[in-house]
Amino acid sequence: xxxxxxYNRQEIEIxxxxxxxxTINDILNEELITIENNNTSNKGGxxxxxxxxxxxxxxxxxxEPDFMLAGIELxxxxxxxxxxxxxxxxxxxxxxxxxxxxxxxxEFRTSHFWFKNNxxxxxxxxxxxxxxxKDLKITHEKLLELANNEDLKQIEEDWNYIIKKIKDGKAHxxxxxxxxxxxxxxxxANAESLREQPFSDIPAMQRAFCFKNSYMTQLVxxxxxxxxxxxxxxxxxxxxxxxxxxxxxCKYRGKTQKELMKDFNIDSTAKNINSMLVSRMFNVKSKxxxxxxxxxxxxxxxxxxxxxxxxxxxxxxxxxFKFTDIVxxxxxxxxxxxxxxxxxxxxxxxKKEKDDYVFKGIKLWNxxxxxxxxxxxxxxxxxxxxxKSGNIVRYIKDxxxxxxxxxxxxxxxxxxxxxxxxxxxxxxLPVADKLTGATEYTKHCFWINNNYIKEIFxxxx
DNA sequence: GCATGATCATGC
DNA sequence: GCATGATCATGC
Numbered sequence: 188x189x190x191x192x193x194y195n196r197q198e199i200e201i202x203x204x205x206x207x208x209x210t211i212n213d214i215l216n217e218e219l220i221t222i223e224n225n226n227t228s229n230k231g232g233x234x235x236x237x238x239x240x241x242x243x244x245x246x247x248x249x250x251e252p253d254f255m256l257a258g259i260e261l262x263x264x265x266x267x268x269x270x271x272x273x274x275x276x277x278x279x280x281x282x283x284x285x286x287x288x289x290x291x292x293x294e295f296r297t298s299h300f301w302f303k304n305n306x307x308x309x310x311x312x313x314x315x316x317x318x319x320x321k322d323l324k325i326t327h328e329k330l331l332e333l334a335n336n337e338d339l340k341q342i343e344e345d346w347n348y349i350i351k352k353i354k355d356g357k358a359h360x361x362x363x364x365x366x367x368x369x370x371x372x373x374x375x376a377n378a379e380s381l382r383e384q385p386f387s388d389i390p391a392m393q394r395a396f397c398f399k400n401s402y403m404t405q406l407v408x409x410x411x412x413x414x415x416x417x418x419x420x421x422x423x424x425x426x427x428x429x430x431x432x433x434x435x436x437c438k439y440r441g442k443t444q445k446e447l448m449k450d451f452n453i454d455s456t457a458k459n460i461n462s463m464l465v466s467r468m469f470n471v472k473s474k475x476x477x478x479x480x481x482x483x484x485x486x487x488x489x490x491x492x493x494x495x496x497x498x499x500x501x502x503x504x505x506x507x508f509k510f511t512d513i514v515x516x517x518x519x520x521x522x523x524x525x526x527x528x529x530x531x532x533x534x535x536x537x538k539k540e541k542d543d544y545v546f547k548g549i550k551l552w553n554x555x556x557x558x559x560x561x562x563x564x565x566x567x568x569x570x571x572x573x574x575k576s577g578n579i580v581r582y583i584k585d586x587x588x589x590x591x592x593x594x595x596x597x598x599x600x601x602x603x604x605x606x607x608x609x610x611x612x613x614x615x616l617p618v619a620d621k622l623t624g625a626t627e628y629t630k631h632c633f634w635i636n637n638n639y640i641k642e643i644f645x646x647x648x
Numbered sequence: 649g650c651a652t653g654a655t656c657a658t659g660c
Numbered sequence: 661g662c663a664t665g666a667t668c669a670t671g672c
Contacts, residue, residue, distance in 0.1 A: 457665090457666085457667095458665070458666040458667045458668080459664080459665040461665095461666085462665055462666075463665095474664090474665090490665080490666080492666095492667090500667085501666070501667060501668095503665095503666090504664085504665065504666070506663075506664065507663075507664080584671095585671085587671090606664085606666095608662080612662090
């Protein structure tokens, strides 16, 4: 007899561990249950089956944790293997719906979020493409206790940020990109699922608290994958991630490039000297963007130089792409769109003053949805067509090849340009170039236009 | 002066 | 040897 919601902590642990290595079908077979294959389209279906047949919990939308006696919430969540072999969360972890009308009255520790989610029993299953949902296997489990979690400070800060927006009458302006680990994601049938907010007449999109995809990805890598080589920047739990970053910025703001080079004992003419200085500020050996905290928050650090006249001379590069990868993707699921929609950029600003660049501070930014769905989409689709049709080179003059790739005068947000060691640094083309017959071409990447990015730094001009 | 093609130094 | 962040060089 399954006790459902009345299990105690120890029983939950035993049952969770017993599920490891089993598929949903295995669990159903043990219960002698067959279910028609008609609910695979139901997004919550898999988690519900586990709740129902492993633990005996009926689907509920209760405000209490699933296991009410133990105070534990159950979550069944997928992860996947990326092409490069790394593991990643397949989805964000959606938690309770935000009750705009009441949650703001609480403190973090007395909030409904805390009441329901402070202890979560995670069951991870490995998602694989082209496989029936019920053949997917549960591989790992983990009891996530927020009370003694290293990320608690940041999670609390994120919660407070969301609550402040409600208190400011701006629930309709909440975005998942506002926060670091704990987000507020859309939750409803569609964008028209609106509800009232307490300090404004404007209806706000229904949202739920969630652990963001990037945060879940780090948990996956920590508890499932090989985690040993990830460097941390936070050495204690006394500061949140954002507090820690702000302390570093304050410490170095106002220093010049030359002063910093002297401080850190660096003598170099590298083009990425400012990026090297930033890594030193954080006392990071390798790359700041690859540290645990930046990965969890899905933040990519970039340095920006502003000239004395306010001009930003250079555009911002992305890693080089493979021509063969582009033609295998479509816009809806392509790498570029995913990156722009989920990534925040932390710009470290260096402004030129008297023959030296002064470190001015940072700016967090993510590209507005509207720009992604218009200009970036147009550029990506044209890039796709250019490669697919083999129409890369337009003409050659003085040994330099003019291409048909989207240039910066053609698109106000982004463009395509070479990015390699030199012009002989090439990768394979899926279709030979019609004009030159080349089967390989100089590595290229997407760039964000310097004039577009300039708008973000108005306050520093 | 700017857009575009090309290239550099670093770290692993 | 290679990927990467970033800047250089040149012709229109």
